[in-house]
Amino acid sequence: MATDRSLTTLLRALQSPSSEQDASRLLGSATVLLTLLSNPLNITLLTSQLLTAPAIWFRGNELLAESRILGVFNAASLEKILQEKTRQDPTAIQAGEGLSKEAWLKAVVQGADKKSPRWKHMLVIGGLLLGFESHDRSGLPKALRRTLNSAMIKATNLALQEVKDVGDSSRASISMALGYVFDVLDASAKSQIQHDLLLPLLVGTMLFSKLGLQWGYFLGMMDVDILQDANRKFGWSPNSPSYSQMQNMASGPVFASFGGLSRLVAFCISNVKDENLVYKTSEDLVAFARSICIQWHQNKLSEVDVTEEQVYLNEDSMRKSLPLLWQILKSTLFAVVIMETSLLGRVIRDGLKPPLQAPFVATMALHTLRNLSFVAFRHGQNALSQYNYAFPQELSSRQFRLAIKTLVRITAPPSLISETQPILPSTILEMVSSRVQDASSEHLLPASKHGAGHPEPVLSAKATLVLTLMDSLPFLSVADLQEWLSLTADSLNGIHDPMMVKECRQRFWEVLSNGEMDVARAQICVQWWNTKGGRESVLHGKQRIDDGPFMSGALGEISKL
Numbered sequence: 001m002a003t004d005r006s007l008t009t010l011l012r013a014l015q016s017p018s019s020e021q022d023a024s025r026l027l028g029s030a031t032v033l034l035t036l037l038s039n040p041l042n043i044t045l046l047t048s049q050l051l052t053a054p055a056i057w058f059r060g061n062e063l064l065a066e067s068r069i070l071g072v073f074n075a076a077s078l079e080k081i082l083q084e085k086t087r088q089d090p091t092a093i094q095a096g097e098g099l100s101k102e103a104w105l106k107a108v109v110q111g112a113d114k115k116s117p118r119w120k121h122m123l124v125i126g127g128l129l130l131g132f133e134s135h136d137r138s139g140l141p142k143a144l145r146r147t148l149n150s151a152m153i154k155a156t157n158l159a160l161q162e163v164k165d166v167g168d169s170s171r172a173s174i175s176m177a178l179g180y181v182f183d184v185l186d187a188s189a190k191s192q193i194q195h196d197l198l199l200p201l202l203v204g205t206m207l208f209s210k211l212g213l214q215w216g217y218f219l220g221m222m223d224v225d226i227l228q229d230a231n232r233k234f235g236w237s238p239n240s241p242s243y244s245q246m247q248n249m250a251s252g253p254v255f256a257s258f259g260g261l262s263r264l265v266a267f268c269i270s271n272v273k274d275e276n277l278v279y280k281t282s283e284d285l286v287a288f289a290r291s292i293c294i295q296w297h298q299n300k301l302s303e304v305d306v307t308e309e310q311v312y313l314n315e316d317s318m319r320k321s322l323p324l325l326w327q328i329l330k331s332t333l334f335a336v337v338i339m340e341t342s343l344l345g346r347v348i349r350d351g352l353k354p355p356l357q358a359p360f361v362a363t364m365a366l367h368t369l370r371n372l373s374f375v376a377f378r379h380g381q382n383a384l385s386q387y388n389y390a391f392p393q394e395l396s397s398r399q400f401r402l403a404i405k406t407l408v409r410i411t412a413p414p415s416l417i418s419e420t421q422p423i424l425p426s427t428i429l430e431m432v433s434s435r436v437q438d439a440s441s442e443h444l445l446p447a448s449k450h451g452a453g454h455p456e457p458v459l460s461a462k463a464t465l466v467l468t469l470m471d472s473l474p475f476l477s478v479a480d481l482q483e484w485l486s487l488t489a490d491s492l493n494g495i496h497d498p499m500m501v502k503e504c505r506q507r508f509w510e511v512l513s514n515g516e517m518d519v520a521r522a523q524i525c526v527q528w529w530n531t532k533g534g535r536e537s538v539l540h541g542k543q544r545i546d547d548g549p550f551m552s553g554a555l556g557e558i559s560k561l
Contacts, residue, residue, distance in 0.1 A: 013055060040104075043108060047112065047124060050111075066123055070130070077130070108124065108128065119159040122155045122173070122178070130180060130181060152181065153189050160201065171201055172212070178261075183260060183263075199268040202261060206335065208288070212254050214249075216291050218242070218246055222242035233312060233313060234304070236301075236317045236322065249328070262335035278346055278347070282343055289370075292332070306378055336368060348411070397444060408429065411428065436466060457499075482524055
């Protein structure tokens with residue numbers, strides 16, 4: 001009876017407009033009551049009221065109510081898990097513990113009714129999924145989890161169909177909820193999302209909306225607050241309006257879920273049916289990068305080189321305010337690179353119709369990265385592994401070799417890509433080969449640091465690149481194989497560590513002789529080894545004929561019997 005009286009009081013309070021502090025207190029009470037009520041109708045009623053109550057949904061801090069509602073059902077789900085774990089008899093419901101998990105979930109979901117828009121339903125179901133399933137909790141039986149996944153996708157698709165009639169806050173709410181819950185959804189559920197509707201909404205929310213990165217205009221607004229102090233040093237005060245605004249942006253729900261949102265964008269790019277959306281997303285990214293680059297160059301900080309910051313910037317800015325700025329820009333670069341990686345992957349995998357669009361997508365990717373290069377230069381080109389060409393020191397030797405071998409395999413005949421891009425496998429190997437000469441001869445990190453299950457031989461970056469060339473040889477076309485056999489042997493001769501040379505020679509011999517080549521390629525390998533100088537090059541290094549002096553008709557050292 002006490003819970004019923006508390007429910008009546010709470011429902012009455014929810015109908016009156018309130019302050020932000022009162023709303024927070026009411027939601028705390030609602031979280032407790034959701035887990036204690038024993039009448040499913042009351043749980044359904046409370047859920048329905050939380051999605052429409054004037055005390056919660058007032059104008060003010062954007063996305064505050066949305067994130068709080070998500071948090072309420074997340075916290076309530078965690079409490080239900082705790083009740084179940086502390087109960088001695090899992091089948092017996094103790095006094096004050098409300099309903100069983102299955103009955104409770106059903107009652108909550110029924111509260112997401114026609115009185116509230118579909119995007120609010122996503123907050124309820126998303127909160128439940130996060131509470132029961134995030135962080136590998138596996139708090140739901142398979143059937144119940146499948147039901148919640150299905151309900152989330154249904155609410156999402158219906159919300160996307162209504163998106164034209166809602167404002168920026170509601171669009172951002174859809175993005176936020178999916179960004180948080182994306183990693184919890186199973187593969188089947190993800191495939192049922194209406195990607196063609198979701199992709200432009202996500203990109204717009206992240207890059208252009210006032211709740212996201214706002215076209216990068218925050219860089220222009222902060223320039224007004226960068227002032228010179230009495231010591232003739234420039235500073236951006238942590239007490240300035242622009243710093244406060246940037247703090248709010250960085251701590252807001254959209255930016256907080258940027259990692260999940262960028263992966264969700266990449267997933268949508270890979271699955272959209274309308275290929276024009278791939279091209280449109282490329283245009284959006286290059287437009288955003290151009291805008292933020294312009295804003296940066298109009299900012300006083302752009303004139304200060306990283307090596308001169310101690311000279312021209314005051315201590316407060318260096319220690320307090322600037323780290324926030326660079327963290328935002330670094331996260332922005334990371335998100336954009338993930339999206340561009342997916343765009344280029346889609347182009348390579350499927351091509352675009354008309355085919356002329358593919359070069360434009362690649363060109364726009366280069367323009368996008370160029371315009372964001374000021375961020376990469378500030379942190380160093382290798383600050384983000386996504387921004388690097390699969391540097392071997394960023395991975396174990398095995399991981400790097402597998403990645404490149406897979407790229408060559410999926411781009412070589414008889415794949416569809418090879419019909420339109422026949423030189424792509426050789427281009428990939430050329431990129432690897434071009435790095436061998438300048439690659440480090442120092443040992444890479446031990447395999448255990450990368451989490452590998454089996455011990456690997458100690459190798460340098462140079463040896464890893466050479467082994468990568470060897471691993472890829474069986475997938476090259478017959479026409480290209482002989483050239484790459486010789487180029488690979490030449491690369492091997494640049495390694496000087498005896499143990500690594502032995503490892504590479506052994507791997508080369510395995511590739512040539514253990515059946516990795518088909519009949520036609522094996523025949524080329526035999527000829528190359530026996531009559532084209534392959535054996536001498538691999539076993540004795542590349543030998544050079546002395547330039548003389550010789551009498552006419554004399555034999556060089558390598559030609560003597």
